[in-house]
Amino acid sequence: MSDGLRVTVLLTLLCMVLGAGLRCIPVSDLALRRRLIHGGQLLNGFAGPTAMNAAPFLSTTWFSPDERATATAIASMLNYLGGACAFLIGPLIVPAPNNTSGSHLTEGHVASIKDRIEAVMYTEFGVIALLFAAVVAYFPARPPVPPSVAAAGRRLSYRSSVWRLLSNVRFLMIVFAYAIPLGFYAGWSGVLDLILTPIHINQVDAGWIGFWSIVGGCFVGIAVGRFADSVRGVLKPILVLLFSASTLSATWFTLTFLSRVTHLPLTTATIYTSCILIGVFLNGTVPIFFEMFVETVYPVPEGITCGFVTFLSNIFTGLLLVFLTFYHIELSWLNWCLTGSCFLSLLFIVCFRESYDRLYLDVFISV
Structure with missing residues (x-):
């Protein structure tokens, strides 16, 4: 696109400003x-x-080319870091009342909670409006000189790109390796407090688990991105290593809930450790997956490729939540779904034949 990301980012922030503004309109x-x-x-x-x-x-x-994986990791992981902050901002700014029964809340409690929620929404609107103003003032579409051959190269049209994605078996294999576990993990982590309720871990502790899972994943993602830039052509081994670790962590967490059978210690420390490790290793795979997607189907535009992948991941999240509406009394099946999806994806990745079409173009063809 000739305008690069500028027009897209402006439209994105405009939607966010309007959305945040609608939530702040004071109507009775x-x-x-x-x-x-x-x-x-x-x-x-x-x-x-x-x-x-x-x-x-x-x-x-x-x-x-020797900075791309790191840049992808930083840009994508900062998005996750914002999600990690949400685990803390909610309970800290809008704490749950001592008595969780809504029928026993006093008018003072209700008014206090309402004021705090409105303060959060006004703050979000202010931050988004500031970012929008900054992008309007200065956000160039692209650098004066393309940093690589791939950056200056022509891309396929939308129709050709969709056909290329749907007809590429290798791409579909790696897409499902990403979409199934990351989609299930998004749904699983969203109800983590309910999963942990039977072992008497409250919402605040579940929030801290989610926070450290994402923060740890951010550090791992950026570290492996930097490593992938320094040692080219190792995306698949990195994914195999991370998914082996995530599968073991998910298995440990799932079997801990069966402590009467497995005799694994069911303690706060083991639950914290296994939960955090699942998030660290799964979240750390995101930037490596993004780079692998682009390398596999280049010259399909990056936005179309990653948009298709994210859409499919959200589909799996939605499917998990649909099943949750029917099977919401006993939630141990969610742990088995996450463990099984990690193992299935590990098999997909092991069988995947990697290629580096974009990197080959940049390394062997000079500008």
């Missing part, structure tokens, strides 16, 4: 307020694809 009619909040959330959802998928395009456009 609760039904209308509910519609405004839902409308704001819908607009915020429209901004999601850019935030989730722009990292590989950004790294290709602005960075040289």
Whole structure:
């Protein structure tokens, strides 16, 4: 696209500003307020694809071949780091009342909770508006000189790209290796507090587990991205190593819940450690997967490639949540789904035949 990311980022931030603004409109009619909040959330959802998928395009456009994996890792992991902060911001700014029964809340408690929620929404609106103003003032579409042959090369059209993606068996194999476990993990982590309730771990502790899982995944993702730049052509071995570790961690967590049979210690320390390790290793695979997707189907545009992958991952998250509406009393099956998906993806990755079409172009053809 001739305008690079500038137009896309402007539209994305505009949707976020409008969405955050709708949630802050002070109206007394609760039904209308509910519609405004839902409308704001819908607009915020429209901004999601850019935030989730722009990292590989950004790294290709602005960075040289020996910096791309690191740039992809930093850009994609910062997105996850924002999600990690959400685990803490909610409980810290809007703490749960001492008595969780809504029928026993006093008017003072209700007013305090309402004020704190509104403070969060106003703060979010201010931050987003500031970012929008910064992008309007300065956000160049691309550098003056392309950093690589791939950055300057022509890309396939939308129709040709979709056909290339759907007809490439190797790409579909690695896509399912990403979409199934990462999709299931998103749904699993979203109800982690419910999963941990039977062993008396509360919502705040579950939030800390989610926070450290993502923060650890960010560090691992950036570290392996830097390693992939320094030692080229090792994306598949990195994924095999990370998924072997995530499969073992998920298995450890799942079997811990069967401590009466497995005799594994069921303690707060083991639950914390196994949960955090699952998130660290799974989240750390994200930038490596993104780079592998782009290398496998180049010259398909990065946005189309990663958008397709993210859409499929969200489908698996949705399927898990649909099943959760029917089987919500006993949730140990969620742990088995996560463990099985990690193992299945490990098999896909082992059988995957990697290629580095974009890297080959940059290394063997000079600008």
